[in-house]
Amino acid sequence: MPKVNRRDFMRLMGLGTIGGAVFMSSGASAMPGKKETGDFYFLQLTDTHWGFSDPKVNPDFKGTLLKAVRQVNALKLQPDFIMFTGDLTHTTEDAAERKRRLLEFREVIKHLKVKRLMFIPGEHDASLDNGAVFKEVFGPTHYSFEHRGVHFLALDNVSDPSGSLGEAQLNWLGGELKKLDADARIVVFTHRPLFDLYPQWEWATPDGAKALELLAPFNNVTVFYGHIHQINAHVTGRIQHFSSKGLMYPLPAPGSQPKRAPVPWNPAIPYRGMGFRQVQTDLKDGEYVITETPLHRG
Amino acid sequence: MRRLTKVVGAALLAVLIGAGQQGMGAQGAERTVRIVAKKFEYQPNLIKLKRGEPVVLQFVSADRLHGFSCPGLNIRATIEPGKATTVRVVPDKVGVFPFHCDLFCGEGHDEMTGNIAVSDEP
Numbered sequence: 001m002p003k004v005n006r007r008d009f010m011r012l013m014g015l016g017t018i019g020g021a022v023f024m025s026s027g028a029s030a031m032p033g034k035k036e037t038g039d040f041y042f043l044q045l046t047d048t049h050w051g052f053s054d055p056k057v058n059p060d061f062k063g064t065l066l067k068a069v070r071q072v073n074a075l076k077l078q079p080d081f082i083m084f085t086g087d088l089t090h091t092t093e094d095a096a097e098r099k100r101r102l103l104e105f106r107e108v109i110k111h112l113k114v115k116r117l118m119f120i121p122g123e124h125d126a127s128l129d130n131g132a133v134f135k136e137v138f139g140p141t142h143y144s145f146e147h148r149g150v151h152f153l154a155l156d157n158v159s160d161p162s163g164s165l166g167e168a169q170l171n172w173l174g175g176e177l178k179k180l181d182a183d184a185r186i187v188v189f190t191h192r193p194l195f196d197l198y199p200q201w202e203w204a205t206p207d208g209a210k211a212l213e214l215l216a217p218f219n220n221v222t223v224f225y226g227h228i229h230q231i232n233a234h235v236t237g238r239i240q241h242f243s244s245k246g247l248m249y250p251l252p253a254p255g256s257q258p259k260r261a262p263v264p265w266n267p268a269i270p271y272r273g274m275g276f277r278q279v280q281t282d283l284k285d286g287e288y289v290i291t292e293t294p295l296h297r298g
Numbered sequence: 299m300r301r302l303t304k305v306v307g308a309a310l311l312a313v314l315i316g317a318g319q320q321g322m323g324a325q326g327a328e329r330t331v332r333i334v335a336k337k338f339e340y341q342p343n344l345i346k347l348k349r350g351e352p353v354v355l356q357f358v359s360a361d362r363l364h365g366f367s368c369p370g371l372n373i374r375a376t377i378e379p380g381k382a383t384t385v386r387v388v389p390d391k392v393g394v395f396p397f398h399c400d401l402f403c404g405e406g407h408d409e410m411t412g413n414i415a416v417s418d419e420p
């Protein structure tokens with residue numbers, strides 16, 4: 001299974017020879033367990049858009065999430081936790097329906113063997129009510145936690161419909177980072193990219209630069225995000241940014257067509273462009289081994 | 299009284315000159331383009347401007363909060379219902395510049411787009 005670690009990644013980025021595809025793996029087997037104490041792996045699942053119902057884009061809109069759940073359950077070694085990076089549900093203007101979708105989503109993922117599940121919202125979940133219903137169902141939209149020596153920061157850049165983090169959250173982030181030393185291992189989760197990937201499609205965070213400024217003094221920062229329904233790898237300073245495939249429909253490459261309309265379903269290649277991500281730590285070297293796992297076709 | 303009439307007269311004259319020249323160039327009578335934002339489109343969604351010609355973009359919403367962002371010309375506005383938002387623009391380059399709604403507004407939000415086409419004076 002192709003692996004790229006932080007050193008390789010930085011080198012390849014420097015040479016300008018890397019594409020998102022380098023990270024893709026056709027294998028769907030579990031990550032081999034590392035013997036070093038402390039090492040672990042987690043999953044990132046994103047953009048499940050529960051409630052989406054256009055069969056031209058995904059005729060299996062009711063079954064795709066459960067299919068992902070089954071595929072995760074089949075992993076030989078189960079992850080320590082799963083982080084869902086937003087757009088758990090597809091948007092609706094009806095607050096009662098929004099809540100129903102979030103609750104249904106939660107019912108489906110109850111089938112996961114892994115019980116440590118974490119969530120941040122996407123704009124579809126939270127932008128129309130500033131995160132009110134999401135908070136009711138899943139709790140805070142930004143928070144921090146620590147796991148085996150890694151500091152995780154989950155950020156909310158969707159509850160404000162402009163996609164901004166806002167001063168209050170930036171102050172909170174600054175406070176969290178004050179507790180850490182420069183070599184701390186920091187993993188950030190967001191829905192939208194913190195850098196300007198393609199602002200014309202809102203693939204950016206208006207005040208994301210302020211967050212990156214706060215993170216800049218740290219030597220080991222990796223951001224995992226969703227929103228763009230495809231793999232993308234990017235570096236700002238010393239910070240690495242990785243977006244993941246989604247689990248309802250793929251979106252076109254940034255700026256590759258006039259509109260960011262979903263890529264239509266291709267019956268010859270069902271579930272194309274959908275998948276999830278495994279992240280294995282290698283704490284001794286301060287690396288992460290990232291494996292992109294496509295959703296099975298069958 | 300005479301003075302006031304004179305001022306009003308001058309302003310009126312400026313408006314008339316402006317109208318006579320199809321709103322081009324006359325100071326105090328810049329062309330205004332009214333843009334209506336509603337779920338999930340802009341009317342119009344093609345705005346034709348001339349390079350170097352000042353224009354006032356007047357944004358109104360027919361329903362809810364929307365945004366307007368045209369990164370290529372560095373134009374950004376928040377469009378609130380019941381309130382007209384104006385932005386004065388003097389396009390300094392020729393081209394077609396896409397714009398979009400940058401405040402998430404619902405199911406069709408991604409389709410809320412349009413273009414500003416800037417051409418040279420004939």
Ligand SMILES: [Cu+2]
Pocket residue numbers: 363364365399400401402403407410
């Ligand atoms: Cu809008």
